[in-house]
Amino acid sequence: MQFGIFTVGDVTPDPTTGGAPTEAERIRATVTIARKAEEVGLDVFATGEHHNPPFVPSSPTTLLGYIAARTERIILSTSTTLITTNDPVKIAEDFSVLQHLSGGRTDLMLGRGNTGPVYPWFGQDIRQAVPLTVEHYGLLRRLWREEVVDWEGELRSPLQGFTLAPRPLDGIPPFVWHGSIRTPEIAELAAFYGDGFFANHIFWPPSHTQKMVETYRQRFAHYGHGSPESAVVGLGGQVFMRPNSQDAVREFRPYFDNAPVYGHGPSLEEFSSLTPLTVGSPRQVIDRTLGFREYAGDYQRQLFLLDHAGLPLKTVLEQLDLLGEEVVPVLRKEFAVGRSPEAPAAPTHQSLLRERDTRAAKAKP
Template identity: 30%
Template sequence: MELGIGMFGDLSIDPQTGKPREAKVKLHEILEQIKLADEVGLDVFGLGEHHRPDYAVSAPEIVLAAAASITKNIKLTSTVTVLSSAEPVKVYQDFSTIDLISNGRAEIGVGRGSFIESFPLFGYDLKNYNQLFEEKLDLLLNINNNEVVNWTGELRAPMVNQMVLPRAVNNGKLPIWIAVGGTPESVLRAAKLGLPLIVAIIGGMPKQFQPLIEFYKQEYVKHGHDVTKMQIGIHSHSFVSDAEADLDKYYSNYAAQMDRIGATRGWAPYTKAQYNGGRSKEGALFIGESAAVVDKILYMHELFGITRFIGHMDVGDPSHKEMMKAIELFGTKVAPEVRAGLL
């Protein structure tokens, strides 16, 4: 199983001024954190795209390109690129460039987007939400497989004998993962195409996702894909500290960010009971001491047969010092014990 860290670049809000902290500082911190994740032997780092004042990262590919020059082994992926409001040609060019800089370590995670700010920002109509993703995914896969592209759709101009350059290291092909939030239609699409699946499990009980992942496995085989190449991952909110007081303190960071998001979605205020329930064995939060996080990841492997786990670690913008310690623990304690537990 591959083990990694994910981030969105959360920016905490100053309670006195109501303003988020400086994005410039956060971006430099993220680069230091990616460098550490590489140094402690983690397999993958993922960075997501948002277009809100409480997130520092609107262009993951730029940050990942910077990270490519200061890391040696870790895979660099988007978690996710909102493909519905992106240009597939540019997405491929950006990530193939990262791939060349990093000597073949770039991947793309694509999704429809649970945040919709990018659609009006880039001039897309939300009534085309599903069709945009289907067409753009089809074009991105065409580009990934062909240096000279011929493609026709309804929502974009056709491509006729057009070259897309530069090409990625592995015969021009980049790993492309489909990221889903739990809809069967999205899972079925990934299975039909034989693409790796990563499921965001950030609430409720992970066990509830078991039928969905079994559905993916069945459809993947049904559509003639090689089961030995099947890849399934989960992406869940995580934080590691071997001091329970720090984990208790982290609740305030976590709740503040969940409430900011919830205010736009009609959620009730986040409670300590939800936090503690999420941290339990059956909950969706991988927030705990090293041994507890190890046990929970191994439990996910038992439930789903996952080949990748990404711990999303910067929810609520913990301090840089806390993040560095959490990443160090994840790499030096959690990852080795999970790997040993899988032998």
């Protein structure tokens, strides 16, 4: 399994001090967080894409390209790249460049986006969100896989004789995860193409995540990509830890109560009981995360949200120390116990390259 973190890049005042970082400080802090994630032994760093305040990651590949130059091992991904409002040609170009810069340490998560005003800002209609997703992704796949593309759709101008430059590294497109909170059509799209499915898993109860993942696994098998157990699944999660669980709850409560997304709603205790949010000791985070397998099956990628709601950078780095030193080593060991032999490892550029070369060798007379 792969373990990592994702950021939404919010610029939120610290409710305990009233102070907030500048946009420049928040962007630089994100780079520090990504480098720390590699330092403590995590596998993946992913950034969201937002085009409205109070968020700063409007250009994920620019940010990830800079992080690629400051890191050596960690996989750089997104959470998510907006397939609806971005042009698929630009997505193909940007991530091909990022592949080359990072030496293949690149994949991406595609999503529709849930901020209504963003659609007209980029000349799109939110009522066409699902059709845009399907059409744009169909074109994106071809751009990465075909030397010359002639294409015509309904929601974008046609292409004639288009060749992507640069081509994907080693001729291997970045692995694609399709991310969704609540849309079964996205699980269907991931299953149809045999791509990965990432259940956001941070706002809904386990029963909802279970239903989405089961739908994806069943349709993955229906389309002939393998057994349901061989489908590629990722999950999100939210944690806040201190060695003592009471200290964790006391420290995190003001951040939860004032968070721009779920603040001023259910209590911390209510939200923790209804969703995967875990606030407590490292052992509690381990036990809760191991429980995800009970309803999602053996899966391939676990990403945690740590740096939101105005938490100071110092606190986020302390969370990463706990995650890397006390939580992830145990999760790696425990998730390996009883794992189905049909459950694949998480895809990487190197594993996809090996698979292609193996297929080519078998095809030779």
